[in-house]
Amino acid sequence: MRVSELSRHSGVPVATIKYYLREGLLPKGEATSATQAVYSETHLRRLRLIRALVEGSGVPLAKVRAILDAIDDTGVDLHHLLGTVQYALTPETTPTDDPEWQDAQQRTEGLLARLDWWVGPFSPARHQLTRAIATVLGLGYEVGPHTLDVYATAARTMADHDVTRIDPAAPREEAVEYVAVITALMDQMVLALHRLAQEDASARRFHDPDAEC
């Protein structure tokens, strides 16, 4: 197909496609003349993925490039490919030098060691968890090992289910698109279900049938 058709099928403007071509995010088409080229289904699939990453998930172009490189490099196994995507989707958290950060970091590391979770040293979720714990501690509330264990066990149940939905035999681009597209929405589902479950748990524990409302 011509670049105009590629644009129509993908919903990406021609100028943006040309920009991706210049930046090397999209491989060149097959040249049919000095100024024209044709594009295949492979280009369309790649373009849809770039669009999902950039527009759907707000991934910056430098990280999109790292993800595409990891897809193309068959020396990178599926686990590390998915890790590249997940790290790109997780906001960076900067450590602070307050005493709560140190304390919270020990709790994060203690939890991961206790559960024997395989998590890379540079996972941004480590600092994300530490920041949340540090803020709770700073407000004067406790976050003990039991609370963390309960939440971690629940998270583990969800995560085990998540990975069963990824087919290691499917094209790597499909797994990447799935993870990229679904992650933010799964977050929303988990938060909503947590709220609904809290309301139910509160009703069963605190509702007074004799109260006015």
Place this chain on the structure above:
Amino acid sequence: MRVSELSRHSGVPVATIKYYLREGLLPKGEATSATQAVYSETHLRRLRLIRALVEGSGVPLAKVRAILDAIDDTGVDLHHLLGTVQYALTPETTPTDDPEWQDAQQRTEGLLARLDWWVGPFSPARHQLTRAIATVLGLGYEVGPHTLDVYATAARTMADHDVTRIDPAAPREEAVEYVAVITALMDQMVLALHRLAQEDASARRFHDPDAEC
């Protein structure tokens, strides 16, 4: 204490305190002259709660007023008080008239009925869940009852733990402050733990020890 001391102890500027007094969010102090009044620990506690709700959680003043009214009205049981707080903290989601919304709404309602959860008809988390499911469906991915059940069961485990941390014998303001202050941070913890658990689950399932990285 004088209004200046109330300001110093609470960290809320005098002008803001006077605004809360005019708006009736903070009860008047005990008048000591035509232009002066003294304030008690009760005022300080109430002021700290208003600050936590407004600054910490971004709750609009109209909803802060509803929460304070529910604290003061002992005809409102603890369950409905906590519900008032939770609803105020959950963003509103507007239903849309696309076919995915209808489909997703049936899945939400089906799940709540299947699990027999006690959730009020106006809980904003219903629409929050429906929106997330509808978006996933719109992207061409499935969200079946099994996936929802797995996530809901995990959410239930966390929620059961959450309510055990609320002491029904403590002052109502303390429970409200706890829920208001902790909700957003618990969300962050859950999301971070979900990411960490995904990385571990992926490592156990997809890591190829013979791959280059």
